[in-house]
Amino acid sequence: MPRVNAIRKSSRPIIYYTLVASPLGRIGIASTPGGICRISLNAAGQPAFRKTLQRDYRCSAVRRDRHFTDLVTGIRAYFSGNPVRFNIKIDLQEGTPFQKKVWRSLRRIPFGQTRSYRSIARDIGHPNSSRAVGGACGTNPIAVLIPCHRVINADGNLGGFTGGIRLKRQLLTLEQSKGSPPEWPNRIGS
Secondary structure, eight states: OOOSSSOOOOSSEEEEEEEEEEEEEEEEEEEEHHHHEEEEEEEOOHHHHHHHHHHHHTEEEEEEEGHHHHHHHHHHHHOOOOOOOOOOBBBOOOOOHHHHHHHHTTTTTTTTOOEEEHHHHHHHTTTHHHHHHHHHHHSSEEEEEEGGGGEOOOOOOOOOOOOOOOHHHHHHHHHHHHOOOOOSSSOOOO
16 A cells, blocks of 8 residues: 655745845845745744735745845845846735736836825826825835835825835935945844
8 A cells, every 4th residue: 555645735835035134124025936025124023924924925934045135135235325226026916906007107216216196196097096096005015126115295295104204214315315325234134
């Protein structure tokens, strides 16, 4: 009689992730086979980030730092004040068609520049949907690569930001100053 393997392989999809220390706090990054699906600024520690991924994506989450080497290099350059063109595949499983339209528009905002919620609404063909654009920015799953921090109120006020106004201001200052790079922590976050 053939021996039956007692351990079954999980039929749940696998998502890879890493945690990276940055001058502005820990960054959580996750990827499906289709591309980067999550970049969280101020990410929780490893157990909490893994649990969030497993809940949100109904998957098994596996830490695989080497999977993200190129992206982490780009993120380090970005946080050193260098304009970086992230030419990396992203996977937008999440989001409504409207949100995805907003996120695609945000990717066209150049480093160091801002746009208003109103201008994004016009750009995507929904000129009266500034509030909905703000809502889409608030649900952006891929911070920095989809630069929702570059969207401000038409009057020049910062508006909102999921990571908090202080973090939004730091990101905008970093991009606009291109001054001396901030200090990097010595170890990768856990």
